[in-house]
Amino acid sequence: MSRRPRLHIPHPPARPGEDPDFSYVEISPAGSVARPDPTARLRDIERSLAFEMIRVLDDNNVATGPWDPLLDPADLQIGLRHMLTTRLFDERMQRMQRQGRISFYMKSLGEEAVSVAQCMALEPSDMLFPSYRNQGLQITRGRNLVDLMCQCLSNSADMCKGRQMPIMYHWARGNIFSISGNLTTQFPQAVGWAMAAAIKGEDDIASAWIGEGASAEADFHHAMTFASVYKPPVILNIVNNQWAISTFQGFAGGENRPFAARGPGYGFPGVRVDGNDFLAVYAVTRWAAERARRGVGATLIEHVTYRADAHSTSDDPSRYRPKEEWKAWPLGDPVERLKNHMIAEGYWSEAEHEALIAELIEHVSECWEEALTYGTMTDGPQLDKNELFEDVFKDMPRHLIDQREQLRALEDD
Amino acid sequence: MAQMNMIQALNSAMNLMMARDPDVIIIGQDVGYFGGVFRATDGLQRQYGEHRVIDAPIAEGGIVGSAIGMGVNGLRPIVEIQFADYIYPGYDQLASELAKLRYRTAGDFFSPLTIRTPCGGGIRGGQTHSQSPEGIFTHVAGLKVVMPSNPYDAKGMLITAIEDDDPVIFFEPKRIYNGPFDGDPDKPAVPWSSHPKGEVPEEYYTIPLGRAEITREGSDLTVLCYGTMVHVCEAAAKAAEVDAEIVDLRSMVPLDVDTIRSSVEKTGRCVIAHEATRFSGFGAELAATVQEECFYSLEAPILRVTGWDTPYPHAFEWEYFPGQARLIAAFEKVLEAA
């Protein structure tokens, strides 16, 4: 064959057996990026926000610069608690999947700051459109872990009535929308929710999350176009955790410019933030929320972070990336960084941290025990089989009534 | 002959075709370095290079659209859509473009795509990893739509699909990737090595699209089925001690009407089975065909056994799945009819 192909194929910096290399991740010093007024003209601010990296915590865990949100120690403790709860909940659920108690699970290890800090920076009436790696939103909004566990168990107390795989939560009362297995579909939906808020003259805003891999879907571009045209009160988040199953962020177009830079391409700001810096994530979310609430328009936020564990319980990342890659991640661990900051400031200690972990492990265990009292997929209280046919429509049409009867007759035999 | 499971058989088909024809390329999510989430393209990038086994961005519309363009420019792309449940962002490119290109250009342009995609349930995948959307493709004029039920057919049919100048949507019933499944989830898994169709030649061979296979001859009734349901229907006939003739359609478009007609003319009774939802499902097309072709031979109404008309649930998967009990009830009913 005499072909000489010249198509560009992106290559991750390291494959299994090679040394991790994150030199491609451009990192700005903490405190180095100016914080513009949320109403500033795009052309004056677009470059620094999208191409630099907003960071508050410096290498010595000191909060510095104009983006420091100056949170109370009590709020920092709440943030740390929610991040740890998320992590310990994930750990427990992954173990339960390994033991065959639930069919599937996805952890958010290493990305906890994104959900927790953002949720704390928003109002409870703001509408959240999560991806499957945003369990921290549920936890921070105050959802009982038992409810989340019951969903994973598809048991008699499952909010989805057994209709969705584990982790596909929703929470109408808590203003958290349903998670779809189909990537990126919620992005334009969040824009539409925000358009409705603006049409109705209400102050609530919407926020949506996708992974950087999912930003390749057409729905991302639909959302961006509508956000550009109507300037609705919405925050669009790309969680760039470097990997989309086996493909690194270069396969979503991340080799050439930051994902944040897509915002200015559509006519509104994109902000690139250290996604493992709790304070920075909180601060940029406040900034974006202010833009939304003041009617200035949408903001795209790129959270630079790292997916520290497998994509899901069906995945084996050692087949496509170095085993210890997370250890080399230059932006560290969001939990450790916030903890060390609080210790450095004198409002936290190793002893308190250990005690908190012990308390939360106990809490997660108690919740699991309680969740089991509502049944598992095989034992204990079960969902009503007739529920299978409910909620396809508001009122059940004739053909579904017939099918429900057929199933009943079969079960009676 | 070698023993292969369905994944190995598909891999073997692609490997052979890539070796024979430098224009054959593969594109899809995670298909390259990783070898696919079901490992169907395992090792192929190492063998044929990154320009022929291409990892794609997560954009099904982009994958299908760009593959159409590659096909127009002389390549012969095999597209993998990771799950059939995720094919919808590519639907416009498939239904409006790929299906109609030859027709609207009076044959001057075409794009010889093969779209491989795992379908079907029984894996606790919930509504986004279990769907059987074949019916919404059979309804589009200009697409061939097939679904093999075993490794031997999978290989021979995939080779034919790749060589075909028309677009082929190649559904792979993922529940039987590793072994035949009779619909009873409580039984231990059976490997393909225990099944005659797990014997697969290493070399090139083809199975024509549009040719059904009678996997069990019988005289009491005809069962029309494809994919995983072939095995469930065989087991149900055995359990019910019914002398059923099981017709594995293998291809929905084009449809082997001759085999269907001669079987139903012989038995006079017909049950249609598929995992997909019932309403406007492919079974409706089959029932209409049987009615038109065999009306005077029919001794009982044609019955359909299908997934219920609800999204695929996570719990109650086996209440949803059209398993042996429902098939047996249907067999009894068509046999009772005078």
Ligand SMILES: Cc1ncc(C[n+]2csc(CCOP(=O)(O)OP(=O)(O)O)c2C)c(N)n1
């Ligand atoms: C439309 C669609 N296509 C493909 C998939 C299969 N899939 C599930 S998650 C995933 C990777 C997503 O990566 P990314 O968006 O970066 O998010 P992350 O998992 O890294 O958080 C893929 C390809 C899907 N769920 N939906």
